[in-house]
Amino acid sequence: MPEKASITSSELATLWLTYQEKTMILRILEYFIDKADDEKAREIMTSLYRQLEVYVGKIVEIFEQECAVIPVGYTPEDVNKHVPKLFDNGFDIMFVRLIKEISMGMHALNLTMTFREDINILMADLTALSQKYYRICTQYLLEKGLLVRTPYVPMPKTVEFVKNYDYFGGLPINPFNQKRTLNTLEVAHIQKGIEANLTGLQMILGFAQCANDSEVKKFFHEGAELAKGIVKELSELMIQESLPAPQSSGGNATQSTVAPFSDKLMMYCTSLFCSFSLGSTSLGTAFSLRNDLPVKMTIFTKDVFEYAHKGAKIMVKNGWMEEPPQMVNHKQ
Structure with missing residues (x-):
C-alpha cells in the first residue's frame, strides 16, 4: 500500500463542497468584522476567521498534492468592505450561529464519506470547530437578549406509552x-x-x-x-x-x-x-x-x-x- 492513498470521489466531493462554503464564510466574515460595533462580537468572528483560513489552506494543500485544480469558490472580489452597514443589532453573530449549525451537519455527514486519515481528521476537526463556535455564539446571543429559549415544560414523573391510534390524529x-x-x-x-x-x-x-x-x-x-x-x-x-x-x-x-x-x-x-x-x-x-x-x-x-x-x-x-x-x- 502507498504511504498515502489517492483521494476517492466522495473525498474529492466533500473537500470541494467545504472549500466553497468556507471561502464564502471568509468573505462574509471580512465584512462583518470590519463593520462590527461590539468588541466581543468582533473578537469571536476574528478568531473564527483565523482558524477557518488555516483549514482552507489545508484543503488547497491536498488539492495541490493530488494535482487537482483549485476551485474558484469566493474571492476578495466578492466582498466590498467599504460600504455602509447592511445589517445591525447582532445580525452578524446570528448569522455565524446559523452558518455553524449548517456546518455541523455538513461536516458530520462528510466525516462518514471520508476514508483517508488526514481528510477524516480534517472533517472531524471542522466538526469540533463548528460545535465550539455554535456554543460561543449561542451564549453571546443569550447574554445580549437576542435569542429566545424554547418553552419550559414540567418535568415528567412517570413513563407513558401511546395507548391508541388517536395519538397520530390531527388531519x-x-x-x-x-x-x-x-x-x-x-x-x-x-x-x-x-x-x-x-x-x-x-x-x-x-x-x-x-x-x-x-x-x-x-x-x-x-x-x-x-x-x-x-x-x-x-x-x-x-x-x-x-x-x-x-x-x-x-x-x-x-x-x-x-x-x-x-x-x-x-x-x-x-x-x-x-x-x-x-x-x-x-x-x-x-x-x-x-x-x-x-x-x-x-x-x-x-x-x-x-x-x-x-x-x-x-x-x-x-x-x-x-x-x-x-x-x-x-x-x-
Whole structure:
C-alpha cells in the first residue's frame, strides 16, 4: 500500500463542497468584522476567521498534492468592505450561529464519506470547530437578549406509552377528531424552524434591497415572502397550544442599498440556506407523529425546493454556478 492513498470521489466531493462554503464564510466574515460595533462580537468572528483560513489552506494543500485544480469558490472580489452597514443589532453573530449549525451537519455527514486519515481528521476537526463556535455564539446571543429559549415544560414523573391510534390524529378530514397537544420533540423542531427562518428572512431582506441584478432582486423578494409564510404557519401552531412563538428581537437589515457582496455570493448563500432548510424540515417531518405536522412540513419542503431550483437556474444563467468535479463519462 502507498504511504498515502489517492483521494476517492466522495473525498474529492466533500473537500470541494467545504472549500466553497468556507471561502464564502471568509468573505462574509471580512465584512462583518470590519463593520462590527461590539468588541466581543468582533473578537469571536476574528478568531473564527483565523482558524477557518488555516483549514482552507489545508484543503488547497491536498488539492495541490493530488494535482487537482483549485476551485474558484469566493474571492476578495466578492466582498466590498467599504460600504455602509447592511445589517445591525447582532445580525452578524446570528448569522455565524446559523452558518455553524449548517456546518455541523455538513461536516458530520462528510466525516462518514471520508476514508483517508488526514481528510477524516480534517472533517472531524471542522466538526469540533463548528460545535465550539455554535456554543460561543449561542451564549453571546443569550447574554445580549437576542435569542429566545424554547418553552419550559414540567418535568415528567412517570413513563407513558401511546395507548391508541388517536395519538397520530390531527388531519382536518374529521372535524370531531381532537388534536392532542404537541410533544416536546415536535415543539423543538417547530421552534427551530421559526428561529432559522427569522434569521434567513432578515438576511434575504438585506440582500433584496442591495442586489444589482433585477432578476436576483426579485428572487430575493420572493424568498422573503416564502420565509414569512413559513414563520406565520409555524407560529400559529405554537399559539394554538398557548405557547409563545419566538420573534426576532434583533438582526435587522438597515436602509443601505449598497451591496457589500456580489450577487453571485448572495445567491450561493441563499442556496446554502435552502439546502439546510430542506434537510432540517425533513428531519422535523420524521420526528413529528401528529398527522397534520408532516403534511404541513411536506408543503414547506415542496415550496423551498421549487424556490431553490429557480435560484439554481438564475446562477447557471449568469455563469455563477461552479460545477463540482465529474465522474468519467465512459460512453464518450
